Amino acid sequence: MSQHFLLSSASRTFSVVKIAKMTEKQAETFFRKIRWSDTNGKPVCPSCGSLSHYNLSTRDVWKCKDCSKQFSVTSGTLFSGHKLPLKTYLLAIAIFTNEVKGMSALKLTRELNIQYKTAFVLLHKIRDALLETRDEAPLNGVCEMDGAYVNHYVRPANNIEDRVDRRRFENQSPNKRCIVVVRQRHDGGTEYIGSSRTLTYVLHNENPTGIAQIANVAIERGTEVHTDEANAYDNLHAHYNMQRVNHSVEYMSEEGACSNNAESYFARFRRFQHGQIHRMGNLYISNYANEIAYREDTRRMSNGEIFQDISEKCMKTIQSNEWTGYWQGNHRISERLGA
Numbered sequence: 571m572s573q574h575f576l577l578s579s580a581s582r583t584f585s586v587v588k589i590a591k592m593t594e595k596q597a598e599t600f601f602r603k604i605r606w607s608d609t610n611g612k613p614v615c616p617s618c619g620s621l622s623h624y625n626l627s628t629r630d631v632w633k634c635k636d637c638s639k640q641f642s643v644t645s646g647t648l649f650s651g652h653k654l655p656l657k658t659y660l661l662a663i664a665i666f667t668n669e670v671k672g673m674s675a676l677k678l679t680r681e682l683n684i685q686y687k688t689a690f691v692l693l694h695k696i697r698d699a700l701l702e703t704r705d706e707a708p709l710n711g712v713c714e715m716d717g718a719y720v721n722h723y724v725r726p727a728n729n730i731e732d733r734v735d736r737r738r739f740e741n742q743s744p745n746k747r748c749i750v751v752v753r754q755r756h757d758g759g760t761e762y763i764g765s766s767r768t769l770t771y772v773l774h775n776e777n778p779t780g781i782a783q784i785a786n787v788a789i790e791r792g793t794e795v796h797t798d799e800a801n802a803y804d805n806l807h808a809h810y811n812m813q814r815v816n817h818s819v820e821y822m823s824e825e826g827a828c829s830n831n832a833e834s835y836f837a838r839f840r841r842f843q844h845g846q847i848h849r850m851g852n853l854y855i856s857n858y859a860n861e862i863a864y865r866e867d868t869r870r871m872s873n874g875e876i877f878q879d880i881s882e883k884c885m886k887t888i889q890s891n892e893w894t895g896y897w898q899g900n901h902r903i904s905e906r907l908g909a
C-alpha cells in the first residue's frame with residue numbers, strides 16, 4: 571500500500587518555525603512580493619498606480635510622487651491599518667493553514683498572545699478572504715448535494731411531563747440553519763479521489779425553493795446530481811440528471827448513486843463545529859461553512875502551497891467595512907442566506 575499523502579514529505583513544504591525565524595523586514599518583503607507580484611515587490615501606489623514614491627524612513631510607509639498619498643504594503647487590503655507586526659499576521663495565516671479541522675479564536679489568542687477580539691476578527695478576515703475569492707463558476711460533471719442542520723438543538727426539559735415534541739415547528743430552535751453543500755466529483759478516471767470543488771450555502775431549512783435556487787446558480791443544467799431521498803430535491807429532476815439514494819436502506823444504490831462526498835464534507839465540518847469552535851454564530855455560518863469547503867478542496871495540496879494561496883487571497887481581498895471599527899461596536903448586521 572502506498573504511503574498516505576499527509577505522511578509524505580511532499581505534503582509539508584513549510585513550517586511555523588520558518589515564519590517565526592523571519593524578521594519584520596522579511597515579513598514585509600513577503601507581503602510586498604504577493605501584493606505587487608507584477609513588479610516583484612516594488613511598491614505601486616494603490617490610488618493612482620504610480621511607481622514613483624518617496625521612502626518615509628520613520629515607518630514602512632511610502633509617499634506617492636504623483637498623487638502625494640501615503641500608503642503601506644497593506645493599504646486597501648484586508649490588513650489595512652494593521653496594529654500588530656506583519657510577522658504576527660503571517661504567523662496567524664501559518665497556524666490557520668496547518669489546522670486542517672479549523673481553529674478557534676481562543677486557540678489563536680494563546681498561540682500569539684493577543685486579545686480574544688483581535689483573534690476573532692483576524693480569523694474572520696481570513697475566512698472572509700476565502701469566501702470573497704472563491705470560484706463561483708457553476709459546477710458540472712458529476713455533483714453531489716446535501717444539507718445538514720446547525721444550531722438546531724433544543725435541550726429536553728428535565729421532567730418528562732415538561733418535555734415537548736421537538737419535531738413540531740413551534741418547538742424548534744429559531745436559530746436553526748441548514749448548510750447546503752454542493753460538491754463536484756473529481757474526474758480522475760477509474761481512480762476514486764473524492765471531490766475537486768465545493769460550494770456551500772446557508773438556508774433556514776432544506777426547502778424545495780431554496781434548494782432549487784442554489785442548484786440554479788451552483789450547478790450547470792444537465793449535470794448528473796446525486797442526492798438523498800429528501801423531497802426538497804424533487805424539483806431538480808426537471809433540469810438535472812438526478813440520481814437518488816435512500817439512506818434508510820443503503821449508502822450507495824445499485825446504480826451507483828451516493829452522496830458520500832457530501833458526507834465527507836459534513837464529517838470535517840462537524841469536527842470543526844464540535845471539536846474546535848463549539849459555538850457558531852448565525853451571522854458567520856456562511857464563512858465557517860466555506861472555510862471547511864476550502865479545507866476539503868485543498869486537502870491534497872502541500873501546506874506551503876495552501877499558506878501561499880491563503881496569503882495571496884488575503885492581500886487580494888479589499889478592506890471590508892464590516893471589520894473596520896469592530897472594536898467600536900461595528901458588527902455585521904445580517905446573515906448571508908440562500909444562493
Ligand SMILES: [Zn+2]
Pocket residue numbers: 615616617618619620634635636637638639
Ligand atoms: Zn499615487
